[in-house]
Amino acid sequence: MEVIVTKDSQQTTASLVGSLDTLAAQQIAPQMNELKDFEGTLVLDCEKLSYISSSGLRLFLMLRKAAAERGGKIIVRNISNEIRSVFMMTGFLNLFDIQ
Amino acid sequence: MLSPVKYIRQSLSRKLSLWIVLFAAIIFNIALGIMFTRSLDEIHKEAVNRATQILDNTTLRVNSILERVETATDNTDWLVVRHLDAPDSMFVYSRRMLINNPELNGCSIAFEPYYFKDRGRYFSAYSYNDNGNILTTQEGNLHYEYFYMDWYLMPKLLDSSGWTEPFFDYNPDSIYSKDMIASYFKPIKDENGEYIGTFAVDISLEWLSRTISAVKPYPHSYSMMIGQGGTFFVHPDSTKLFYKTIFTDTFDNPDPDITELGHAMLRGEEGMRQLRMEGKDSYVFYKPLGVTGWSVAIVCPESDIFGGYKMLQRIVVFIVLIGLLLMLLVFSRIVSRELMPLTQLADQTGVIATGHFDQKIAIDGRDDEIGRLSQSFGNMQQSLMKYIDELKQTTASKASIESELKVASDIQLSMLPQLFPPFPERKDIDLYAKMIPAKEVGGDLFDFFLRDEKLFFCVGDVSGKGAPAAMLMAVTHSLFRATSARESDPSVIMRTINETVCLDNRANMFVTLFLGVLDLPTGRLRYCNAGHDYPFAILNQPSAIDCLPNLPVGIIPDMKYAKQEFMLAPGTTLFLYTDGLTEAMNATQEQFGIQRVEEILVSCGEKKMSPRQILESVLVGVHSFVQEADQSDDLTMLALHYTPGEFATILNEKITLNCDLSRIPELNDFMISIAERLVMDETVTSQVRLALEEAVVNVMNYAYPEGRKQFVTVKAMSDGHELRLVVIDAGIPFDPTSKEKADTTLSVEDRPIGGLGIYLIRELMDSINYERVDERNILTMIKNIK
Structure with missing residues (x-):
């Protein structure tokens, strides 16, 4: 599981690559924590994310809470149908700007 | 037409x-009787006295005349004897006799x-009185041989003086009338x-x-005199x-x-006799006349003596009768006038009795019993009206309570499951239940529902x-x-219900x-x-399920209810009921009894x-036993048939992991x-994978909070149609199915x-089921894969 972070003046983009199971979530947690302090817009690119467990969702929610506190914006991009359905079940569709 | 007795009684x-x-x-x-008897006596005495006195007077008068005749005769007698030598002087003496005694006839x-x-x-020197002229003659001749006459012969034969029987003096030459005479x-x-x-x-x-x-003391009385022969x-x-x-x-x-x-x-006796003379009841008073041998009698008809008395009696009786009739009339009028308020009262209370409670009762100002009675009736009517008003209100409120009860009954029934069969999609359970309340609302309850792969019923x-x-019942339900909803242990559920019910069980x-x-x-049941x-x-x-003798709910707040369990063999039917079944009574107060229930269940x-058929045949049995008797208690039955489907396994895998997240891959x-x-x-694979990971990560x-690393086992089974994932651990009891759904x-x-x-598990899988068996948590997750 990899998180590739790219930043420009406008936005920070985090590309999630691999399968975000519980173990992976544990592994990327420090990286994700760092992202809490993002400037401008945070784009979470899920094009290469094949799977997400509740631990992964938890990280997403953590970032979303941080953004809400600081007034930042989070965009979730390119999610697969499977992950979209998980987002739907959990009500995350209403919490995130999905593109 | 009323009979007289009825007319009076009314x-x-x-x-x-x-x-x-x-x-x-x-x-x-009684008074008149005494008076009449006494006056009858008095009148009788008076009549006797009067008649006797009159008779005495009469005989006295007659006797005095007769005695005078006798005396005059005796006084002249000696002259005749002295002058026997001068026959012609006899004419003088006879004549003088008449002159001196004008009442004499001859x-x-x-x-x-x-x-x-x-x-x-x-x-025979004979002088006689012819209307005041005294004539004297010699009376004996060939045609009147006087010495054969009674008056001549009697002194000769008797050698004493006396009186002849009266007779007609018939002398063929006689110029005087044929008077009846008597001779001394x-x-x-x-x-x-x-x-x-x-x-x-x-x-x-x-x-x-x-x-x-x-002598005539009474208008119809008469006198008579008889001679010595009764003539x-x-x-x-x-x-x-x-x-x-x-x-x-009398002949x-x-x-x-x-x-x-x-x-x-x-x-020659003197006296009084009462007898019937010539067709009339009469009193006869009789007395002899001196020495003549004659007897005088006065005949007084009773009708004369008592006539006045009888008339008086009739008048008095008549007056008394009229008086009594008048009295009856007047009393009847007076009493009926005095009782008029009573009659009115009777009429008015009659009207009240037909339900017209506002009928006015006339209360007059009388102080007597009737006044008090009508006063009491008035008061009674007032109370009655008040009472009826209250009764109306009570009835109205009762009716409203009843309609509310009807609503309550509907609500109560709607609380219980009503759709049968309740789980048409499931092949493993068939269930039928029925509650028949004895009143509008009952105290019986039954309920069942499926949560995950568990059937809860009560x-x-x-x-x-x-x-x-x-x-x-509603509270309990x-x-x-x-x-x-969040607890699968029946003893815990029971305890919770018990505690809450006990809280305010006044x-x-x-x-x-x-x-x-x-x-x-x-x-597992x-x-x-x-x-x-x-x-x-x-x-x-049928066999009775062994049960611990726990106390009913609502008695002891901290009662420790214990659960029991056994494995229900496939094909078993559970039959639950309330005592309304066994205690159903027929008209002779006999109870239906467990024996009869068991007999029906055997057949x-x-x-x-099927459960439905079982309930129906039990009900038929109860109805034919109870017949027309009223249902005495609520009656509830629940039958549950368990037939788990055969699971033809084509896959059976197992993996055991120690509790380390690194084992997740x-x-x-x-x-x-x-x-x-x-x-x-x-898609299905991804869903099942996520659910399984969540379940295992959870474990x-x-x-194992104490840190001691233990294991988690996952079993996977499939018959080709559905996938069963079973997560087993030996950790602390934890029922994920009882967790609240995430918002x-x-x-x-x-x-x-x-x-x-846990939320995701529930959403992703078709059904989940938790069991704790032998100190292990067993979470079964099922997903249809075809």
């Missing part, structure tokens, strides 16, 4: 006056034939005492008759005179009374009946639902409750019984009946390999970070 005034008049009549009757001084030789065969005679004797002739004085009896007849000499009926005696009539018609009277009079009976029982009501949780995949009737498990034969088991690989073997599509994170609608700020795992 009116108090008639009755009262009739009694009064009856009483008065008795008093009058006087004869008669001698034996040839006593005076010179005067021949006949010598006296023998004339010479100095030797030899009889030589008769001195006879005649007296007209017309005078005597007049004197006696004049009538004085009698108002002139045809009887001389020719008939007092005995004549044809014997009458001992008259015969005796005649004899008494002839004997049957209960609240003590008492009606609304209070129904309310507790709600508690059962609420508690079972009415001291209680509930007997059987509570069961059937794990459908395994057939857990149950807890709180004082309820033991259910039956029917597998060919149900033999016929392999292994788990995922395990899952993916299974998905490949079962040719599951990507790894929380099942996915909350805002970012309110969303908790955790809690999504």
